[in-house]
Amino acid sequence: MIRRNLAAATAVTATLALALSGCGRSNDRPQSDAPASRLTNGPATGTITVWAQGTEGEALAGFLRPFKDKNPGVDVKVTAIPWDSAQNKYQTAIAGGTTPDIGMLGTDWMPTFASALRPAPADIDTGDIFPVSLQTTDIGGARLGVPWYVETRVLFYRTDLMKKAGFDSFPKDWQGFKALAAAYQDKAGAKYGVTLPSGGWNAFLNNLPFVWSNGADFMNADQTKWTFDTPKTVEALEYLSGFFKQGIANKNPDAETGSTASAFVDGSVPMFISGPWDIPGLKTAGGAGFEDKFAVAPIPAPPGGTSTSFAAGANLAVFKNSKNPDAAWKLVQWLTQPDVQVEWFKTVNDLPSRQSAWKDPALTADPKVSVFGEQLKSTKTAPVLTTWTQVSAAADTEIERVFRGGKSPQDAVRQLQSTADSLGTGE
Incomplete structure (x- = not known):
């Protein structure tokens, strides 16, 4: 099924943007004031709540079995939400203090929600992520998420x-x-x-x-x-x-x-x-x-x-009022590992944000897919x-x-x- 277009993946309606950004005339760039943390040793435990849109939201729960096997003390609850209502739902949750631990945020949504997000722990390695994608998470001097998948045209x-x-x-x-x-x-x-x-x-x-x-x-x-x-x-x-x-x-x-x-x-x-x-x-x-x-x-x-x-995609971010941020970041870390991203590509056709994942035959053997990898070497993205x-x-x-x-x-x-x-x- 042809499941997604650019509008669904990256666009914010003008009406919502006006409401959230004070007509976009703020004198201060949105940023998070939460300090960056470090991941604890050992497996993830407790409950992690995740909101994800579209096909990703529908497929994620079943995809997480290997993560749960490695972290037997964790329970991940995934809520699939429609793209067209996602931003309103996130904004309502922020206002009411009821956000999930992890949100799947379109790359150009990041400025809108920056003040509600936690900086990513420094020990989550982002060194081989496509720079054009990584820059969408850098706001106000903090890295407020990790790119999950990338898109280009x-x-x-x-x-x-x-x-x-x-x-x-x-x-x-x-x-x-x-x-x-x-x-x-x-x-x-x-x-x-x-x-x-x-x-x-x-x-x-x-x-x-x-x-x-x-x-x-x-x-x-x-x-x-x-x-x-x-x-x-x-x-x-x-x-x-x-x-x-x-x-x-x-x-x-x-x-x-x-x-x-x-x-x-x-x-x-x-x-x-x-x-x-x-x-x-x-x-x-x-x-x-x-x-x-x-x-x-x-x-x-x-x-x-x-x-x-053009490059776009989605980032995984942890909200400031997460009840289990350590486990949430460990899940983000797992989802953005190169081998896991290859398996995710096989599941939903999302392009890996990790450049090292593009060495896998799953992405190099099909000439239709490999062209996207070549194009990703020369891309730009919308301003944050x-x-x-x-x-x-x-x-x-x-x-x-x-x-x-x-x-x-x-x-x-x-x-x-x-x-x-x-x-x-x-x-």
């Missing part, structure tokens, strides 16, 4: 239709990518060459790989100033806008759940950008032999640019700021005005810069 494409379109291999650059999308239409019978987000929730976030690959960024290095209004950003948006102007991509694609996968399977839109969770779903939807008709590839690079994609949700929502509006309404990219980024400057960075 690559291009899914139909190999059989690519050959009909006259291409022997997937192009690595922008020019070739657009040419392939057009050839899918002209020579392979596709209605559109590629699905690209043209507006709505997280449209800007989903297009960021092209902005980043072109050498643009939207913040300075120390995250104190927004930098949307640059020639590189305009250039990337002009490139993307061309897909819609030329009719290679649909300005108003079907937003119904599963529609992108259906169009991919029937060949009407043979390219889209997504994450690893779509691999098993597409194999099932396409039926016997379909796995040989599609592949994945890194984000194409512009002239003089790089192939840089309380105002990011509001800025991202403003960017979604401007993206839609460009791709659907014909607004010039230059005017759009100028307006976005003004909006972002007025919202500030929450510092």
Whole structure:
């Protein structure tokens, strides 16, 4: 089943963000004032409560048997909660002092809940975790969790239709990518060459790989100033806008759940950008032999640019009012060991946050999976700021005005810069 999209994994609704961050205009970066601890010797004991969302929440309880075997005096109670209500549930629990010991928090949720979290013990080794993922846990001078799994985006494409379109291999650059999308239409019978987000929730976030690959960024290095209004950003948006102007991509694609996968399977839109969770779903939807008709590839690079994609995922964090923090951190430590992460990948297809786990054949043998590992070497992530949700929502509006309404990219980024400057960075 195609089970998750970017919005579910990383997005915060604007309304909730306003409520939690005081409209994002706080003068203080959110941080935890709880001191970091060290793990005790010996096995975990007592009760550990865990909240986890989506497929992870459904699969985790059964996955923990080896941990319980090693720690016979522990009882782990897992509560599966829906993604769409998770943040409200966490916030209510924080206000009422009824949080679980461990929470599964989307990477861009961390600023919102930072003041309610405990710093991770220094003896939990994070040395080989992907740096782009680890930085999402570092807030206010403290490390407030451990990355559990990572996500990145690559291009899914139909190999059989690519050959009909006259291409022997997937192009690595922008020019070739657009040419392939057009050839899918002209020579392979596709209605559109590629699905690209043209507006709505997280449209800007989903297009960021092209902005980043072109050498643009939207913040300075120390995250104190927004930098949307640059020639590189305009250039990337002009490139993307061309897909819609030329009719290679649909300005108003079907937003119904599963529609992108259906169009991919029937060949009407043979390219889209997504994450690893779509691999098993597409194999099932396409039926016997379909796995040989599609592949994945890194984000194409512009002239003089790089192939840089978006990284997200989820962190495991322990709340300050945990009744059993030592045992909770021992469970976090176990769940983030390389060998355990490999088994977790086999269970739910979550990509390991530990780089050493990527040496396992479970991740290297399948070329569809190994491409994600290669892409993870060149990724960026959303800023760890309380105002990011509001800025991202403003960017979604401007993206839609460009791709659907014909607004010039230059005017759009100028307006976005003004909006972002007025919202500030929450510092």
